[in-house]
Amino acid sequence: MTTATVKKIRRAFTGNEAGAEAMRQINPDVAAVFPITPQTELMHAFASFVANGKVKTELVMVESEHSAMSATVGASAAGARAMTATSANGLALMWEIVYIAASSRLPIVMPIINRALSGPINIHCDHSDMMGCRDSGWIQMFSENSQEEYDNLIQAIRIAEHPDVLLPVMVGQDGFIISHSLESVEVFDDEEVRDFIGEYHPKNPLLDTDHPYTFGPLDLQDYYMEHKRQQHQGMQNARQVILDTGKEFGEKFGHHYSNFEEFHLEDAEIGMIALGSTAGTAKVAVENLREQGKKVGLLKLRVFRPFPFKELVEAVKHLKGLIVLDRSDSFGAMGGPVFLDVSASLNNLTKKPVTRNLIYGLGGRDMKVQDLEKIFGMMEKTVKTGKGAGSSQYYGARGDD
Amino acid sequence: MKLMTWQEIPIGGLILEAGNAKKFLTGDWRSQRPILDEEKCINCLTCFMVCPDGSIVLKDGKMSGFNYDYCKGCGICAYECPVKCITMKPEEDFR
Numbered sequence: 504m505t506t507a508t509v510k511k512i513r514r515a516f517t518g519n520e521a522g523a524e525a526m527r528q529i530n531p532d533v534a535a536v537f538p539i540t541p542q543t544e545l546m547h548a549f550a551s552f553v554a555n556g557k558v559k560t561e562l563v564m565v566e567s568e569h570s571a572m573s574a575t576v577g578a579s580a581a582g583a584r585a586m587t588a589t590s591a592n593g594l595a596l597m598w599e600i601v602y603i604a605a606s607s608r609l610p611i612v613m614p615i616i617n618r619a620l621s622g623p624i625n626i627h628c629d630h631s632d633m634m635g636c637r638d639s640g641w642i643q644m645f646s647e648n649s650q651e652e653y654d655n656l657i658q659a660i661r662i663a664e665h666p667d668v669l670l671p672v673m674v675g676q677d678g679f680i681i682s683h684s685l686e687s688v689e690v691f692d693d694e695e696v697r698d699f700i701g702e703y704h705p706k707n708p709l710l711d712t713d714h715p716y717t718f719g720p721l722d723l724q725d726y727y728m729e730h731k732r733q734q735h736q737g738m739q740n741a742r743q744v745i746l747d748t749g750k751e752f753g754e755k756f757g758h759h760y761s762n763f764e765e766f767h768l769e770d771a772e773i774g775m776i777a778l779g780s781t782a783g784t785a786k787v788a789v790e791n792l793r794e795q796g797k798k799v800g801l802l803k804l805r806v807f808r809p810f811p812f813k814e815l816v817e818a819v820k821h822l823k824g825l826i827v828l829d830r831s832d833s834f835g836a837m838g839g840p841v842f843l844d845v846s847a848s849l850n851n852l853t854k855k856p857v858t859r860n861l862i863y864g865l866g867g868r869d870m871k872v873q874d875l876e877k878i879f880g881m882m883e884k885t886v887k888t889g890k891g892a893g894s895s896q897y898y899g900a901r902g903d904d
Numbered sequence: 905m906k907l908m909t910w911q912e913i914p915i916g917g918l919i920l921e922a923g924n925a926k927k928f929l930t931g932d933w934r935s936q937r938p939i940l941d942e943e944k945c946i947n948c949l950t951c952f953m954v955c956p957d958g959s960i961v962l963k964d965g966k967m968s969g970f971n972y973d974y975c976k977g978c979g980i981c982a983y984e985c986p987v988k989c990i991t992m993k994p995e996e997d998f999r
Binding site: 606607608609669707714715716717718719720722725726729730732733734736737 | 907
């Protein structure tokens with residue numbers, strides 16, 4: 504799979520260390536840091552790169568995540584390559600500035616170590632933090648493992664800074680499950696990574712004192728809507744840029760990326776959609792069931808925003824049954840956030856797979872290989888009997904069985 | 905003024921030209937217009953100091969009227985004037 508030209512070494516990294524290693528190679532001009540579990544370790548590792556002179560980054564230690572995102576926005580507007588990282592409640596506190604980063608078209612890249620939002624307070628993994636800001640205008644990617652975290656962050660810089668896009672990118676990895684688990688990661692040569700991401704040349708930086716610009720002015724009935732239309736276009740343009748960047752990354756480094764990964768999906772009858780670490784566990788379940796002769800497959804969603812609805816429909820339309828896993832609830836909606844987008848995507852098909860949604864793993868509740876095998880079995884029954892078709896239920900909450 | 909399309913304007917609300925707020929004639933917002941009685945005016949320039957929009961026009965260091973392109977008609981000048989030489993009149997009287 505890998506190309507022979509790029510030098511690389513294998514390192515044992517936690518997800519957080521893999522994120523920090525990507526940041527070391529990216530060498531951002533500015534990074535704003537504020538600790539929150541389970542993200543703390545990432546910036547901790549990065550801060551030691553700063554202290555040891557491994558990067559030239561200006562590390563800004565702020566008093567809250569609201570300030571972290573504000574400092575990142577300011578640095579990015581000034582013309583810097585600027586990054587920060589957070590989790591759960593930290594992302595929630597950034598909220599208003601998260602929207603301002605996207606609408607000001609600032610190509611910030613932010614690792615998110617996915618963690619359940621309070622309350623009750625919980626520090627473990629689910630996707631409620633990133634799903635809560637799925638309409639904020641950020642490009643959103645989810646990583647299956649430490650390698651993907653590293654690879655996604657490097658690609659994210661290119662995607663965010665592409666002149667047709669100019670939107671911020673958040674790259675998720677599952678808190679603790681990935682962020683604190685040691686895995687083998689292929690790390691590419693510094694120069695090759697830097698050559699891939701290139702130098703950042705902002706078009707209109709605030710620090711261009713010969714040409715004074717205004718960022719973030721009042722925008723009323725006469726122009727606000729045109730600015731939103733531009734933002735919409737940036738997100739539409741991102742679709743092609745994400746594919747092109749994934750392809751180029753694959754050609755250079757040997758790891759190939761698209762909007763999603765299909766695993767035994769082509770000839771499957773029952774398919775599953777999952778994101779993050781669960782997709783890795785599901786691959787084992789698929790392999791086990793395939794050995795038993797079951798025609799099951801997986802679609803691992805990597806890019807959630809922009810949602811790859813056209814490609815996704817093409818990949819799943821032949822299935823008899825499709826089970827969609829959501830690691831967060833959208834209270835009061837027809838199902839979890841992934842299910843809503845998948846259902847909407849399938850809407851125009853005349854013959855569509857029987858679908859079903861399960862909300863699982865909230866607050867770090869385990870999802871094991873056996874669970875996923877059982878879920879494929881549930882879906883097989885749903886296809887045969889119709890029972891549970893179109894429904895959204897919790898999986899693994901005591902009291903429902 | 906002809907409004908531009910989304911393809912024509914800089915992205916993200918960016919304003920590329922410095923000092924172009926000058927082109928935005930905020931006097932449009934005015935519903936009350938300040939009128940000066942020059943005979944009563946003692947040129948103390950209290951109005952000049954309190955006007956939040958810099959819309960008091962001076963000539964040779966003396967009060968000579970208002971810049972209606974930017975005066976929003978807040979009435980602070982009329983309120984603060986020690987000799988009450990400024991009166992606020994409804995804008996519709998001038999249409």
